[in-house]
Amino acid sequence: MQHDIILQTDPRTAGEPRELRKRIAKELKIHPEEINDYRIWKRSVDARGSKVKINLSIKIATGDDYRLPTLFSPKEFHSLDSTAPSMIIVGAGPAGLFAALKCIDSGIRPILLERGKDVDSRRKDIADISRKKEINPASNYCYGEGGAGAFSDGKLYTRSKKRGDNEEVLQLLVQFGASPDILVDAHPHIGSDRLPRIIKAIREEIISCGGKVLFSTKAEKIIFEKGCAVGVIDSDGNEYRGAVMLANGHSARDFIKRIYSQGVKMEAKGIAIGVRLEHPQQLIDSIQYHNPSGRGKYLPAAEYSFVTQSGGRGVYSFCMCPGGVIVPAGSGEGELVVNGMSASARAGDKSNSGMVVEIHPEDFPEYAEKGELALLTFQENLEKDFFEKSGGSINAPAQRMVDFIEGRKSVSLPKTSYAPGIHSDDFSSLLPPFISERLKDGFRQFGKKRKGFLTNDAILVGLESRTSSPVRLPRDRDTYEHVEIENLYPVGEGAGYAGGIVSAAIDGMNAVKAYKKKLENI
Ligand SMILES: Cc1cc2nc3c(=O)[nH]c(=O)nc-3n(C[C@H](O)[C@H](O)[C@H](O)COP(=O)(O)OP(=O)(O)OC[C@H]3O[C@@H](n4cnc5c(N)ncnc54)[C@H](O)[C@@H]3O)c2cc1C
Structure with missing residues (x-):
């Protein structure tokens, strides 16, 4: 017989198979030996109360049943035949x-x-x-196979409510090498140490079925015929013919400007800008798990998520990386950008997260003459400004959290995970007051919500500026085609339709589904 139960246990019971078996047996009022097999189907940590609980949804086989349904079902990919139509995809990110x-x-x-x-x-x-403290503009945290997702944190949550779509991405990730745990955990995470292997396996499958993956191949412009996109020319002048998908991510400002000058319609879109905030992980564990001695043996490195409003704009934490490191995530020379990532074990002694303020195009009237590229230009200028004010280096400005709120440079800085190094500066003068004042307000509010969070043991490191795309390429809701250009499919984060690995992957797949539908109706 198969049983489906939902259990709430302490972390130790959930983490020790023998204990868990006993607990399941108690729940089913049977002897532990009567359990033939059990499978955890969903798992989440509930740290809201004073005692941390683990919520488990479990399938159990007893009696004549020995087999349980499997979480993972692989997909078979077949070789393409020689008549297959081509789709030229700019960008090998998610x-x-x-x-x-x-x-x-x-x-x-x-x-x-x-x-x-x-x-x-x-x-x-x-x-x-x-x-070397230098960014290679051809190969960095943003550019290269796997895009910004390859050396990312690999958190796989998305706000998308379409469960089926999320599931398809997670299933494929498992097929190409991710742990099946990502199908179980409420907050699935892969880690920057495991992502590259998965990405390579995806590429190998694409090639073995007849697709092509060309590296060091920079799309330069779109080829138009009678107002329709029919292909792409690369920077060496080679032509590629087929329907065109733009999956270029939000860092490729040169390409975005290039196609804008070709007449591809785009709209300015709001972004969020701020800093990375780094705490000792032990402190975050003790705050979130309400335990001065930390997380113990059975709990994962603790996460947090904050959101509030200040002066009519959102202030929120973004891409939190427990046990992770701050990384230099610029994509070109002369720009200072930070981001965060963690390895699968999340075993580092620091936690970091983006702490950002939402901004809208109308918040910066001085950029109005840039039209649709207003926030893109603002973002670019601010990144350059941070670089120049850091002595023309990616050695990043940093400040203790309370010092920032109280408006003084820090006399000393604690050790940081940001490998290129930090120097003391004051974010009140580095960031526009529109952003710095709201950040201060946000930090004060977060400090009231979680005692101990607002502390001089935490530091700000800047600039966190690549949270989402500063432009959106308008497209039809159903066909996914650009509203003015037939056969052009803008997708993912760069086109303004995704905010992470899973949502970008879903968006790319959905656009192909729409293109396939179009082909079937021709
Ligand atoms: C350090 C870091 C940590 C992150 N952590 C997470 C996380 O934990 N969870 C999460 O969901 N998201 C995370 N993100 C964000 C996530 O990586 C992005 O949202 C996601 O990668 C966007 O996917 P995309 O395919 O739309 O674009 P991208 O991943 O940016 O890929 C675009 C690709 O296009 C290529 N390209 C650009 N222009 C051209 C051109 N002209 N010709 C040819 N190729 C071109 C680029 O080289 C790049 O490879 C993180 C990002 C970073 C940098």
């Missing part, structure tokens, strides 16, 4: 890679053009950024 898989599944040949290098070569270039 949107482009998952779109390419969906192409194969739909009988369409994906030709992926990626300006950066393959994920293995990227690893070395990324290590070099911290060592």
Whole structure:
């Protein structure tokens, strides 16, 4: 017989299989040995009360039943036939890679053009950024196979309510090497140490089925015929013909400007800007788990999430990385950008998160003459300004949290996880007051919500500026085609339709589904 139960246990019971078996047996009023098999189906940590609980949804087999349903079902990809129509995909980030898989599944040949290098070569270039304190504009945290998702934190939550779509992405990630735990955990996480292997396996599948993945191939412009997108020209003048998908991410400002000058309609979109905030992980564990001695053996490194309003704009935490590190995430020379990531074990002694203030195009009237590119220009200028004010270096400005609120530079700074190094500065003068004053207000409010959070043991490191795209390429809701250009499919974060790995992947796949529908109706 199969049983489905929901249990709430203490962390130790959930973490010790023998204890859990006893607890399940008690719940079912049977002897532990009568359990043939059990499978945790969903798992979440509930730290709201004074005692932390683990919520488990479990399937159990007893009596004549020995087999339980499997969480994971692999998909078969077949080789494309020689008549398959082509789709030229600009960018091999999550949107482009998952779109390419969906192409194969739909009988369409994906030709992926990626300006950066393959994920293995990227690893070395990324290590070099911290060592040499220089960004390689051809290969960095944003450019290269896997896009910004490859050396990201690998959190897989999305606000998308379409469970089926999320599930498809998670299932594919497991198929290409992620732990099946991501199908179980309420807050699934892969980690920057495991993502590259998965990305490489996806590429190998795409190629083995007849798709193409071209590295160091920078799309330069779109080829138009009679107002319709029919292909792409790369920076060496090579032409690629087919329907065009733009999955270029939000860092490729040069490409965004280039296609804007070709007449591709876009709209200015709000973004959020601020800093990375780094605390000792032990402190976050003790605050979130209400235990001065920390998280103990059975709980994961604690997370937090804050959101509030200040002066009519949202102030919120973003992309929290427990046990993680702050990384230099710029994509070009002369810009200072930070972000965060963590390895699968989340075992580092620091936690960091983006702490950002929402801004709208109308908040910066001085950029109004830039039209649709107003916030893109503002973002670019601020990143350059941070770089220049740091002595022309990616050694980042930092300030203790209370010092920031009280408006003084820090006399000393604690050790940080940001490898290129930090120096003391005052974010009140580095950031526009519109942002710095709201951040201060937000920090005060968060400090009231969680005792101990507002502390001089935490530091701000800046600039956190790549939270989302400063432009949106308008497209039809059903066909996913650009509203003015037939056969042009803007997708993912760069086009303004995604805010993370899973949502970008879903968006890329959905656009291919729409393109397939179009082909079927021709
Ligand atoms: C350090 C870090 C940590 C992050 N952590 C998380 C996380 O934990 N969870 C999460 O959901 N999200 C996270 N993100 C964000 C996430 O990575 C992005 O939302 C996601 O990668 C967007 O996917 P995308 O495919 O739309 O664009 P991207 O991943 O940006 O990919 C775009 C690709 O296009 C290529 N490209 C650009 N222009 C051209 C051109 N002209 N020709 C050819 N190729 C081009 C780029 O090189 C890049 O590879 C993180 C990002 C960073 C940088």
